[in-house]
Amino acid sequence: MSRRLLAVVLGLIMALPAAAQFYSLGSEPAFAAWRHIRTADYDVIYPRGLDSLAQVYAAALERQKMPVGVTAGYYPNQLYKKQLPVILHPWTASTNGMVAWTPRRMELLTTPDANVRMPQPWVEHLVTHESRHVAQMQFVNEKPYRPASWLLGEFTAGAVSAIYCGPAFYEGDAVVAETELSRAGRGRNSAFLEYYRAAFREGDTRNYWRWRYGSLRYFTPDYYTLGYITMAGMRDVYDVPDFTARYYGRIFRKKWPLPLFNLQGTVKEVSGKRFKDAFAEITDTLGARWSRDEAARAPFMPSRALTADRRHYTEYSSNCYMDSLLYSVRSGMTMAPQLVRIDTSGRETYLVPFSYSVSPLKGSDAFRRIYWSEVRSDPRWDLKSYSEIWFVTVDGCKKRISSRTRWYNPAPSEDGSLVSVTEYPVAGGTAIVLLDALSFKAVDRLAAPDGMQLVESDWVDGNLYASAVTDDGFGIYRHDASGWTRVLDCGNVNMKGLFAHDGRLCFTSDLNGVDELYAFDPSGGAVVRLTSSVQGGGSYRFSPDGQTLAFSVPGRGGRNLHLTSARQLPDPVPADFSQPHRFEFAETLAAQGQQASGTVVPSDSVMPDPIGHPSEPYNRLANLFRFHSWAPVYVDYDAIADMSFESITSSAGLGATAFFQNHLNTMQGSVAYNAGFSDGSLIHKAEAKFTYSGFYPVIETSLTLSSRPATLYFLKTDFTDFSYRVSLGSDDMSGLPSFNAGVTAYVPFRFNYGGWYRGVVPQIRWNISNSLFTHGSFAPMNRLSLSLRAYAVRATPPRRIYPSTGGGAEVGWSGRPWAQNILSSCAYFYTYGYLPGLMDTHGVRLSATFQTPVSDAIFNERYVAVLPRGMSSYVSMASSLAGYPLQSRFTTDYAFPFAPLDWSGLGPVAYVRNLECTLHGDFSYFKGEYSSKKLASFGADLCAILGNLLWIPSDTRIGVSYYYNIGVPAGKSPHYWGAVFNVDF
Numbered sequence: 001m002s003r004r005l006l007a008v009v010l011g012l013i014m015a016l017p018a019a020a021q022f023y024s025l026g027s028e029p030a031f032a033a034w035r036h037i038r039t040a041d042y043d044v045i046y047p048r049g050l051d052s053l054a055q056v057y058a059a060a061l062e063r064q065k066m067p068v069g070v071t072a073g074y075y076p077n078q079l080y081k082k083q084l085p086v087i088l089h090p091w092t093a094s095t096n097g098m099v100a101w102t103p104r105r106m107e108l109l110t111t112p113d114a115n116v117r118m119p120q121p122w123v124e125h126l127v128t129h130e131s132r133h134v135a136q137m138q139f140v141n142e143k144p145y146r147p148a149s150w151l152l153g154e155f156t157a158g159a160v161s162a163i164y165c166g167p168a169f170y171e172g173d174a175v176v177a178e179t180e181l182s183r184a185g186r187g188r189n190s191a192f193l194e195y196y197r198a199a200f201r202e203g204d205t206r207n208y209w210r211w212r213y214g215s216l217r218y219f220t221p222d223y224y225t226l227g228y229i230t231m232a233g234m235r236d237v238y239d240v241p242d243f244t245a246r247y248y249g250r251i252f253r254k255k256w257p258l259p260l261f262n263l264q265g266t267v268k269e270v271s272g273k274r275f276k277d278a279f280a281e282i283t284d285t286l287g288a289r290w291s292r293d294e295a296a297r298a299p300f301m302p303s304r305a306l307t308a309d310r311r312h313y314t315e316y317s318s319n320c321y322m323d324s325l326l327y328s329v330r331s332g333m334t335m336a337p338q339l340v341r342i343d344t345s346g347r348e349t350y351l352v353p354f355s356y357s358v359s360p361l362k363g364s365d366a367f368r369r370i371y372w373s374e375v376r377s378d379p380r381w382d383l384k385s386y387s388e389i390w391f392v393t394v395d396g397c398k399k400r401i402s403s404r405t406r407w408y409n410p411a412p413s414e415d416g417s418l419v420s421v422t423e424y425p426v427a428g429g430t431a432i433v434l435l436d437a438l439s440f441k442a443v444d445r446l447a448a449p450d451g452m453q454l455v456e457s458d459w460v461d462g463n464l465y466a467s468a469v470t471d472d473g474f475g476i477y478r479h480d481a482s483g484w485t486r487v488l489d490c491g492n493v494n495m496k497g498l499f500a501h502d503g504r505l506c507f508t509s510d511l512n513g514v515d516e517l518y519a520f521d522p523s524g525g526a527v528v529r530l531t532s533s534v535q536g537g538g539s540y541r542f543s544p545d546g547q548t549l550a551f552s553v554p555g556r557g558g559r560n561l562h563l564t565s566a567r568q569l570p571d572p573v574p575a576d577f578s579q580p581h582r583f584e585f586a587e588t589l590a591a592q593g594q595q596a597s598g599t600v601v602p603s604d605s606v607m608p609d610p611i612g613h614p615s616e617p618y619n620r621l622a623n624l625f626r627f628h629s630w631a632p633v634y635v636d637y638d639a640i641a642d643m644s645f646e647s648i649t650s651s652a653g654l655g656a657t658a659f660f661q662n663h664l665n666t667m668q669g670s671v672a673y674n675a676g677f678s679d680g681s682l683i684h685k686a687e688a689k690f691t692y693s694g695f696y697p698v699i700e701t702s703l704t705l706s707s708r709p710a711t712l713y714f715l716k717t718d719f720t721d722f723s724y725r726v727s728l729g730s731d732d733m734s735g736l737p738s739f740n741a742g743v744t745a746y747v748p749f750r751f752n753y754g755g756w757y758r759g760v761v762p763q764i765r766w767n768i769s770n771s772l773f774t775h776g777s778f779a780p781m782n783r784l785s786l787s788l789r790a791y792a793v794r795a796t797p798p799r800r801i802y803p804s805t806g807g808g809a810e811v812g813w814s815g816r817p818w819a820q821n822i823l824s825s826c827a828y829f830y831t832y833g834y835l836p837g838l839m840d841t842h843g844v845r846l847s848a849t850f851q852t853p854v855s856d857a858i859f860n861e862r863y864v865a866v867l868p869r870g871m872s873s874y875v876s877m878a879s880s881l882a883g884y885p886l887q888s889r890f891t892t893d894y895a896f897p898f899a900p901l902d903w904s905g906l907g908p909v910a911y912v913r914n915l916e917c918t919l920h921g922d923f924s925y926f927k928g929e930y931s932s933k934k935l936a937s938f939g940a941d942l943c944a945i946l947g948n949l950l951w952i953p954s955d956t957r958i959g960v961s962y963y964y965n966i967g968v969p970a971g972k973s974p975h976y977w978g979a980v981f982n983v984d985f
Contacts (some may be wrong), residue, residue, distance in 0.1 A: 073245030092385045182198055352392060377750050407422065461503065
């Protein structure tokens with residue numbers, strides 16, 4: 001096998017585990033000191049001062065350890081002697097969790113979900129889901145794989161888990177576990193499956209691969225939902241409670257070590273059907289049950305569509321009335337979120353861009369404001385963020401009224417003088433904070449008792465009410481002098497969208513199987529259902545006069561706005577929250593779980609008591625270099641991270657590589673040895689690279705020692721009869737191995753809010769080697785570079801290639817200290833921008849680069865690339881053009897996807913979603929004192945967009961690139977052809 005082909009194969013084999021290695025949630029604030037708690041199977045690492053929070057998570061992890069493994073075939077950490085590191089991240093205002101195996105760890109974002117949809121404490125939900133992932137990953141340490149782990153470390157786990165399972169399997173099975181082991185879980189949330197319900201009703205019966213890898217034409221939910229349908233469907237339709245365990249068992253029973261297509265094989269074993277047919281039966285069963293439920297819920301209220309399906313899926317959410325006009329957040333496959341105003345005819349007026357991470361809108365007629373909360377990242381630290389309160393006036397003027405807070409879900413009082421917000425402190429607990437609507441200062445703080453998570457609030461007759469989650473599920477609570485008192489028990493039923501109307505508290509719940517509007521009368525205690533819809537709805541709001549109900553209706557083509565006259569609403573139906581809807585998959589899972597474990601799954605989620613594990617200081621220095629993966633080949637750390645075709649083909653060679661990353665994601669890097677032939681000689685090279693992000697500036701360092709001799713550079717003068725020519729000569733310094741070192745420091749400031757991604761990045765870079773330059777004295781060859789980058793771009797929707805608008809610029813200087821009289825320093829300016837194209841999936845990217853020397857020297861040296869992209873390989877031309885004082889390049893790219901193929905004929909090997917074309921043109925201009933030079937290139941990239949390739953479950957571009965070059969050197973072909981291969985992790 002040729003070296004080039006070997007490099008490609010090795011690059012693909014290591015792609016997914018390497019991506020996991022390079023991916024991290026980000027770095028914590030530098031001021032944090034850390035402690036840890038060791039349990040039987042976990043090492044819980046947390047910031048100092050949060051001992052109570054850490055004890056709660058430690059207890060929950062141990063409590064859920066056995067239940068999550070009953071139907072998985074393994075228990076968490078069963079096949080490992082060392083405890084699994086669990087890192088708690090309390091400073092982020094967002095909600096998430098992650099289990100990774102290169103290196104092996106669990107990371108938990110402990111802030112509760114402010115838009116919680118499930119009647120279960122966040123700790124229990126998060127721990128159950130992530131613990132199931134730990135159980136799933138035990139198979140990678142079975143005896144057949146242990147020799148490979150000795151050879152490759154945790155790269156083995158990453159590669160094996162990628163080949164056999166994949167994200168849909170892992171996440172679907174974890175949702176099964178959270179549904180099976182509680183009376184909550186996403187399997188009991190109608191919104192989780194609502195798009196499938198609407199699509200099935202409209203005849204959209206795609207196969208598994210089309211649901212999994214998506215479409216340019218049709219909206220596709222994330223793989224969590226598909227995974228749940230598949231895993232829960234196998235257990236329900238074919239009565240296989242241990243399907244997950246059988247899946248893992250088959251790996252070692254059938255043609256090990258490579259029983260490829262194991263999911264299809266396991267499905268065939270337990271169902272007797274091909275995977276395609278079994279999945280079709282599962283979806284047919286689900287569709288039939290939904291049709292039966294729909295018939296039982298009839299008749300339905302009439303409604304008028306205010307908005308219609310667009311060319312691409314678009315949804316309207318977070319509705320709010322102000323001055324009898326409807327406001328809504330519009331977003332979709334080709335549209336980033338934006339606030340729009342809609343009149344009664346359906347005409348829409350764009351107001352302001354919006355972020356993806358916002359709360360429902362709440363209006364104040366008294367002040368003519370619309371309030372919301374929005375998550376904003378810290379300017380520097382990835383794992384620190386805030387939730388701040390904003391409002392917009394009816395003329396589109398936005399204002400932020402809190403800064404660096406953790407406040408969510410604002411609700412103005414009836415007279416508008418106060419605004420209630422939900423607070424989630426870093427250390428745990430929740431409270432409602434009351435703000436003065438004029439000064440925006442906090443005037444009171446109403447803390448919730450331990451074990452209660454306040455969610456949304458609103459006001460009725462001057463009284464403050466809030467929805468909250470406890471061990472007993474959801475409820476509505478009133479605050480008075482004695483504290484918080486429950487006035488409505490919703491039990492194990494989902495509720496959301498709390499708002500006040502006509503003296504009642506309205507909210508959305510799926511008590512009857514779909515999201516409908518309910519109303520609670522605080523004075524009498526009665527609760528009734530107000531709506532009856534075919535598919536349910538969301539974001540319900542009454543008009544100010546109470547005569548019209550607006551709501552969003554899920555459909556295959558979008559989530560559109562509908563209106564129903566209040567006179568046409570059905571008669572109110574008393575609601576009994578002690579009798580929740582039976583989600584049949586979920587009920588089957590719970591029954592199977594009870595039978596498998598021999599115990600009864602509790603009807604509520606009881607929070608574990610802290611179990612008092614001893615806490616110890618966590619030594620960051622001792623855990624700085626944690627080697628987790630290695631390989632008996634040389635692997636270029638940066639090349640694997642980049643995963644472009646050019647980098648893959650130069651990333652592997654003879655040698656060895658080891659990777660390290662610490663628990664806190666602040667230190668990562670590699671050490672490597674490489675042996676290769678150059679000019680007939682064997683060259684040995686040792687290198688080390690690391691990145692440390694625990695300081696305010698990020699520090700990147702690289703060190704390389706090579707047996708290739710260092711170089712001595714000198715001036716060389718060639719004389720003729722009438723002139724002379726000065727050039728730069730070089731010679732090897734025999735016996736002196738070459739050494740190169742580089743240090744880069746930068747501060748990645750980010751200012752992301754309001755639907756814009758903004759940043760400023762100052763950077764300094766210094767590279768030095770033991771190669772020398774002599775001109776009267778010896779000086780080391782080195783380069784110092786300074787730059788400042790700034791950008792502001794809109795979010796990129798799923799089916800666009802570029803952002804719709806935005807741009808950035810970079811200005812910099814580069815020079816060689818101690819040699820500036822020989823090699824000139826240069827300054828450069830680079831700018832780029834994005835514009836919409838002719839269609840909503842099209843985009844334009846423009847750029848301009850300028851470079852000029854800023855010191856008097858014998859030679860000009862370029863720093864940034866200014867040749868047309870099709871001429872980048874012409875090294876001699878680049879050298880000759882470096883002498884021009886002014887160098888510039890202008891580029892234009894027009895990118896668009898087309899041909900929505902949605903071809904799954906090669907599934908599961910590859911899924912071809914669509915084709916993509918990028919038309920590009922470059923123009924370079926070089927200006928000297930006496931002459932100028934013009935170069936140009938134009939052409940196109942044509943690629944197939946794959947939803948997956950082999951075991952890589954990420955978008956993959958494969959295609960060709962062509963440039964026609966104008967101004968090429970004599971004797972050179974103007975045509976350039978190149979391959980395109982890129983994996984988007």
